[in-house]
Amino acid sequence: MTPLSRRQMAWRAAQDLAEGQYVNLGIGLPTMVCDFVPPGREVVFHAENGILGMGPAPEPGKGDKDLINAGKGLTTLLPGGTFFHHNDAFLMIRGGHIDVSIMGAYEVSERGDLANWATGSDKLAPGVGGAMDLAAGAREVWALMEHNAKDGAPRIRKSCVLPLTAGGCVKRVYTNLAVLDITRDGVVVREMIDGLDLAGLQRLTEPKLVLANDWKKLEVPAL
Amino acid sequence: MTPLSRRQMAWRAAQDLAEGQYVNLGIGLPTMVCDFVPPGREVVFHAENGILGMGPAPEPGKGDKDLINAGKGLTTLLPGGTFFHHNDAFLMIRGGHIDVSIMGAYEVSERGDLANWATGSDKLAPGVGGAMDLAAGAREVWALMEHNAKDGAPRIRKSCVLPLTAGGCVKRVYTNLAVLDITRDGVVVREMIDGLDLAGLQRLTEPKLVLANDWKKLEVPAL
Amino acid sequence: MIDKRVEGFAAALAGLRDGDTVLCGGFGSIGEAFELIEAIIGLDVRDLTVVCNNAGSGLVGVAALLKAGRARKLICSYPRSTDPQVIDELYARRALELEIVPQGTLSERMRAAGAGIGGFFTRAGADTDLAQGKETRTINGALHVLEQPLPGDFALIRAHRADRWGNLVYRKAARNFNPVMAMAGKVTVAQVSEIVELGSLDPEAIATPGIFVDRVVVV
Amino acid sequence: MIDKRVEGFAAALAGLRDGDTVLCGGFGSIGEAFELIEAIIGLDVRDLTVVCNNAGSGLVGVAALLKAGRARKLICSYPRSTDPQVIDELYARRALELEIVPQGTLSERMRAAGAGIGGFFTRAGADTDLAQGKETRTINGALHVLEQPLPGDFALIRAHRADRWGNLVYRKAARNFNPVMAMAGKVTVAQVSEIVELGSLDPEAIATPGIFVDRVVVV
Numbered sequence: 001m002t003p004l005s006r007r008q009m010a011w012r013a014a015q016d017l018a019e020g021q022y023v024n025l026g027i028g029l030p031t032m033v034c035d036f037v038p039p040g041r042e043v044v045f046h047a048e049n050g051i052l053g054m055g056p057a058p059e060p061g062k063g064d065k066d067l068i069n070a071g072k073g074l075t076t077l078l079p080g081g082t083f084f085h086h087n088d089a090f091l092m093i094r095g096g097h098i099d100v101s102i103m104g105a106y107e108v109s110e111r112g113d114l115a116n117w118a119t120g121s122d123k124l125a126p127g128v129g130g131a132m133d134l135a136a137g138a139r140e141v142w143a144l145m146e147h148n149a150k151d152g153a154p155r156i157r158k159s160c161v162l163p164l165t166a167g168g169c170v171k172r173v174y175t176n177l178a179v180l181d182i183t184r185d186g187v188v189v190r191e192m193i194d195g196l197d198l199a200g201l202q203r204l205t206e207p208k209l210v211l212a213n214d215w216k217k218l219e220v221p222a223l
Numbered sequence: 224m225t226p227l228s229r230r231q232m233a234w235r236a237a238q239d240l241a242e243g244q245y246v247n248l249g250i251g252l253p254t255m256v257c258d259f260v261p262p263g264r265e266v267v268f269h270a271e272n273g274i275l276g277m278g279p280a281p282e283p284g285k286g287d288k289d290l291i292n293a294g295k296g297l298t299t300l301l302p303g304g305t306f307f308h309h310n311d312a313f314l315m316i317r318g319g320h321i322d323v324s325i326m327g328a329y330e331v332s333e334r335g336d337l338a339n340w341a342t343g344s345d346k347l348a349p350g351v352g353g354a355m356d357l358a359a360g361a362r363e364v365w366a367l368m369e370h371n372a373k374d375g376a377p378r379i380r381k382s383c384v385l386p387l388t389a390g391g392c393v394k395r396v397y398t399n400l401a402v403l404d405i406t407r408d409g410v411v412v413r414e415m416i417d418g419l420d421l422a423g424l425q426r427l428t429e430p431k432l433v434l435a436n437d438w439k440k441l442e443v444p445a446l
Numbered sequence: 447m448i449d450k451r452v453e454g455f456a457a458a459l460a461g462l463r464d465g466d467t468v469l470c471g472g473f474g475s476i477g478e479a480f481e482l483i484e485a486i487i488g489l490d491v492r493d494l495t496v497v498c499n500n501a502g503s504g505l506v507g508v509a510a511l512l513k514a515g516r517a518r519k520l521i522c523s524y525p526r527s528t529d530p531q532v533i534d535e536l537y538a539r540r541a542l543e544l545e546i547v548p549q550g551t552l553s554e555r556m557r558a559a560g561a562g563i564g565g566f567f568t569r570a571g572a573d574t575d576l577a578q579g580k581e582t583r584t585i586n587g588a589l590h591v592l593e594q595p596l597p598g599d600f601a602l603i604r605a606h607r608a609d610r611w612g613n614l615v616y617r618k619a620a621r622n623f624n625p626v627m628a629m630a631g632k633v634t635v636a637q638v639s640e641i642v643e644l645g646s647l648d649p650e651a652i653a654t655p656g657i658f659v660d661r662v663v664v665v
Numbered sequence: 666m667i668d669k670r671v672e673g674f675a676a677a678l679a680g681l682r683d684g685d686t687v688l689c690g691g692f693g694s695i696g697e698a699f700e701l702i703e704a705i706i707g708l709d710v711r712d713l714t715v716v717c718n719n720a721g722s723g724l725v726g727v728a729a730l731l732k733a734g735r736a737r738k739l740i741c742s743y744p745r746s747t748d749p750q751v752i753d754e755l756y757a758r759r760a761l762e763l764e765i766v767p768q769g770t771l772s773e774r775m776r777a778a779g780a781g782i783g784g785f786f787t788r789a790g791a792d793t794d795l796a797q798g799k800e801t802r803t804i805n806g807a808l809h810v811l812e813q814p815l816p817g818d819f820a821l822i823r824a825h826r827a828d829r830w831g832n833l834v835y836r837k838a839a840r841n842f843n844p845v846m847a848m849a850g851k852v853t854v855a856q857v858s859e860i861v862e863l864g865s866l867d868p869e870a871i872a873t874p875g876i877f878v879d880r881v882v883v884v
Contacts, residue, residue: 020448022657042448044611044657048768049692049841052655053611065695066839072693072747079645080611082652083837085844085872086692086718087776090769094562094789095629097657118794125720125756126765127743128795133769136788137562167792243667245876265667267830267876271549272473272622275874276830288476289620295474295528302864303830305871306618308625308653309473309499310557313550317570317781318848320876341575348501348537349546350524351576356550359569360781390573554782563773564804567783585783615869650834651870 001195003147003176008220011036013102013144013174017043024048024093024134026103026116027071030144033102036223044080046098048130050089053081070130093130094137101138103131105145105170107160110207112170112182114143115162128165135166147175147204154206156180156187177201179218186210191218224418226370226399231443234259236325236367236397240266247271247316247357249326249339250294253367256325259446267303269321271353273312276304293353316353317360324361326354328368328393330383333430335393335405337366338385351388358389370398370427377429379403379410400424402441409433414441450612450662451641455485458635458663462600464491465518469556469598469627470498470508474527477620479604479637480507481665486516493518497556497598499549499623501525501533512536521596523549546576551593553626559597560629560658567592601631605654608638609645612659613652621653628658635661669831669881670860674704677854677882681819683710684737688775688817688846689717689727693746696839698823698856699726700884705735712737716775716817718768718842720744720752731755740815742768765795770812772845778816779848779877786811820850824873827857828864831878832871840872847877854880 004012010032017023017037024046025031035056037043045054047070054069055076063074077083092098107115114135118126135141149155156173173180178201179191188210192201198211227235233255240246240260247269248254258279260266268277270293277292278299286297300306315321330338337358341349358364372378379396396403401424402414411433415424421434452458459482462468468486472478484507486494496517502509509532511517520542525533536542547555548570558566567590571577581592603624605614614636616624628634636659671677678701681687687705691697703726705713715736721728728751730736739761744752755761766774767789777785786809790796800811822843824833833855835843847853855878 044448046657047838049695049838051838052657053649064837066837068693068695068838072695077649077837080609080613080656082613082649082655083835083840084652084655086841087772087845088655090772091557091561091629092655092657094769094773094787095560096562097560097629123757125744125749125752125763127741127745128765128767128790129743130768132767132790132793132795133787136791137769163794164792166790267667269876270619272476272619274619275876276868287618289618291474291476291619295476300618300868303828303832303875305832305868305874306616306621307871307874309622310553310626311874313553314776314780314848315874315876317550317554317568318779319781320779320848346538348525348530348533348544350522350526351546351548351571352524353549355548355571355574355576356568359572360550386575387573389571554780558785561773562788564786564788564802564807564809566777566785569781569783583783588783590783618869648870650837650872651867653869 001193003193004220005223007032007223009144009174009176011223012220013142017100021099022046022097023100024098024138028104030102030104031069031071031073046092048089048093050084050086051077051081053078090133093133096137096139098138100140100142101134102142102144103134105143106162107155107157108143108170108173109157109160110187112168113160114141114165114170115160116165118163120162131165135169140171141169142172142174143170144174147177154204157206188212189215191216193218224416226416227443228446230255230446232367232397232399234446235443236365240323244322245269245320246323247321247361251327253325253327254292254294254296269315271312271316273307273309274304276301313356316356319360319362321361323363323365324357325365325367326357328366329385330378330380331366331393331396332380332383333410335391336383337364337388337393338383340388341386343385354388358392363394364392365395365397366393367397370400377427379428379430381430411435412438414439416441449610450659451610452661452663455482458482458661459485459489461633462489462491465493466599467495467497469601469631470496471603471624471627473499473622475503477604477622477624478507479602482602482635482637482663483507484510486511487514492516495519495521497521497596499523500527501530503527504529512542517542519543519545521545521547523547523552548576553623555593555596556626556630559595563595565592565594598631601627601634603627603634603636605636605638607640607642607647608636608662609642609647611644612656612662613647614654614659615647615651616653625654628654633660634658635663637663637665668829669878670829671880671882674701677701677880678704678708680852681708681710684712685818686714686716688820688850689715690822690843690846692718692841694722694726696823696841696843697726698821701821701854701856701882702726703729705730706733711735714738714740716740716815718742719746720749722746723748731761736761738762738764740764740766742766742771767795772842774812774815775845775849778814782814784811784813817850820846820853822846822853822855824855824857826859826861826866827855827881828861828866830863831875831881832866833873833878834866834870835872844873847873852879853877854882856882856884
């Protein structure tokens with residue numbers, strides 16, 4: 001059993017974006033999703049600092065210092081892309097104009113509660129960024145995260161231990177082991193990596209899992 | 224005694240606009256104020272339909288149909304002028320960015336209450352336009368109106384009879400007979416036309432008038 | 447490929463239903479999507495709530511729609527604009543429900559709908575008849591009224607140029623209500639004069655990003 | 666003649682006082698008016714409340730101001746951006762009061778201040794620790810929190826080009842918070858790269874009309 005690499009996790013989430021969707025990518029791992037949309041499929045990426053139509057990262061040494069994404073990395077603008085001010089960027093988010101928000105997460109509960117802003121640490125200042133606005137405003141929120149914390153603790157929880165970003169907002173979770181839907185009937189396993197079975201995944205997950213009738217192997221290319 | 228013409232009333236109000244002020248002109252008579260700012264004095268006129276830096280009306284036959292003022296008349300844009308959407312136009316108004324709003328009025332009370340939107344007629348639909356936003360948001364509101372109604376009734380009132388646009392907002396009133404300040408000490412006469420004295424003006428005005436120590440003759444050019 | 451261009455008014459207005467709220471751009475008759483709005487008359491929909499700064503001019507656009515009896519209600523700030531013959535006749539007969547809203551509040555209510563704001567306090571009109579029945583509150587010593595978001599089922603707007611992603615630019619003061627209505631429409635349809643190649647509009651100068659636009663029709 | 670150009674930082678910052686709230690544009694370090702902000706350090710003002718999306722990067726701009734101990738409080742959404750050495754050190758010592766605000770709410774609170782809105786309801790953060798002590802209300806079945814306007818005594822922003830009326834254009838994503846802070850500052854000072862002739866900026870593409878700008882300084 002080989003868990004997905006971070007690039008493979010980003011690849012897997014990218015496959016589910018549909019043509020014409022407006023998509024906001026959170027900082028960190030989700031930012032990579034941009035690089036793995038199938039060729040020819042037009043997806044419009046939104047950055048909360050005021051960009052629609054972000055393209056891939058520029059070639060090394062070729063970027064424009066004033067053209068950065070929400071993670072402060074250099075990016076590019078596709079034909080059809082636009083710049084606007086920050087207030088309009090969040091108007092789009094809060095107003096339900098963003099089809100999908102893909103965010104990293106510390107924890108997701110079986111009700112879709114999201115915890116991704118405060119670690120509870122008193123050593124480093126907490127920061128929320130746009131996570132609460134995205135969680136409240138995007139039409140769908142997908143979480144993209146390692147299935148377990150470094151110490152093995154489950155990150156899919158009955159209830160979140162960490163402070164909430166928003167309650168009941170996550171619809172789908174992509175991890176390095178599985179693809180799971182948060183539904184009224186519980187946490188449904190859609191895909192699992194080769195070599196893992198439901199019992200094995202359940203041991204790594206706090207709430208009771210339900211295996212979808214049409215579940216599939218989670219298959220990704222070498223990246 | 225010769226009351227001011229409408230153009231002379233507009234001229235008089237225009238003289239009190241200071242360089243660098245942002246000024247919104249209401250529809251009707253106030254629109255004319257734009258034409259009488261002393262040459263060389265830069266005043267920036269704002270139209271609530273999305274213009275800053277309006278110039279004079281174009282020469283007949285030369286206007287652009289997409290360049291109209293709030294009164295739906297053709298206008299022009301000065302160098303430095305900008306276009307923006309309607310929501311930003313009212314953000315400027317409500318947010319206190321407009322230095323002076325010059326509006327027509329049906330009635331002004333001695334407390335500066337303004338009535339300029341509803342006539343009480345049940346024959347014609349009432350319309351408020353931007354008057355309430357301007358009355359609430361502009362730093363100063365000046366009323367520009369005939370001193371009396373056609374039937375001779377006073378328009379400067381102890382209390383407005385007509386429905387209010389906003390309470391306590393008018394600071395100055397320009398009429399065809401006088402220039403008056405609304406102050407905590409009452410309605411102060413700053414200027415009166417030649418041939419009129421305080422008793423004469425008082426007969427045409429409901430609240431008690433106070434004559435300013437430094438009152439002047441209201442003098443305007445032939446226009 | 448994203449392509450928001452549609453052919454013809456039937457496609458542009460597909461999904462419009464009885465009782466829908468329709469936001470109609472324009473100030474006076476400038477920036478009003480006359481042809482698109484008039485195309486509603488050819489459809490079998492009634493009881494519309496029309497939101498527009500005015501009530502149309504002469505016999506075109508919003509005025510034509512109102513005259514055809516397709517609206518149950520008009521929400522506007524200033525119904526009697528240039529040539530108000532239609533609204534005058536309807537008002538005399540009390541044939542149309544009329545909600546008068548201060549112009550800035552009208553715009554801000556639509557922005558709130560588009561911006562995911564659940565309500566906002568404004569001083570405009572707070573101490574007037576137009577605040578009757580509404581919640582008021584004194585904030586920093588000034589009376590404010592709580593105003594509600596005003597979303598549209600459809601926004602019918604007019605722009606100058608578009609691209610296939612639905613990015614829009616306007617001409618001069620014809621911009622007016624169109625961008626805010628685009629934000630507030632569940633389905634936003636833009637009538638434009640011209641469609642240009644993707645990438646040919648200046649990304650710094652696009653007044654309505656395509657995210658707010660669902661369909662574009664050239665008239 | 667209207668001329669908002671000023672020479673030097675002393676003139677640009679004239680009137681800044683102890684206890685003032687200073688809005689500082691930028692996202693990460695892009696669009697931040699480093700030199701203008703750092704010039705505060707040379708003045709005898711203290712106890713500032715700094716509003717900024719982040720807490721500065723490295724040792725420049727907002728980070729330098731905070732390190733110099735001129736701020737009593739920081740209102741931001743995400744303090745730990747690129748190279749957060751200054752905020753990390755201040756946080757460890759609890760030497761700075763910190764108010765964390767959701768990024769969209771931060772922006773919207775400043776817009777409200779600039780737009781004459783007395784408060785607004787948003788869903789963002791309504792069911793979280795960040796809504797503690799704030800009024801909440803269920804609107805259309807969803808919990809909302811009432812958020813307050815956030816005005817600045819000064820807004821220190823950065824733009825690309827200006828004219829003597831204070832009209833501003835930005836470059837790409839360097840626009841970010843600057844336009845909304847310009848709206849919310851009682852005194853708005855723009856640091857720009859270049860001043861151009863009045864009339865040479867495209868009137869359709871001016872991102873910040875001069876009405877929001879009091880002073881322009883070329884750096």
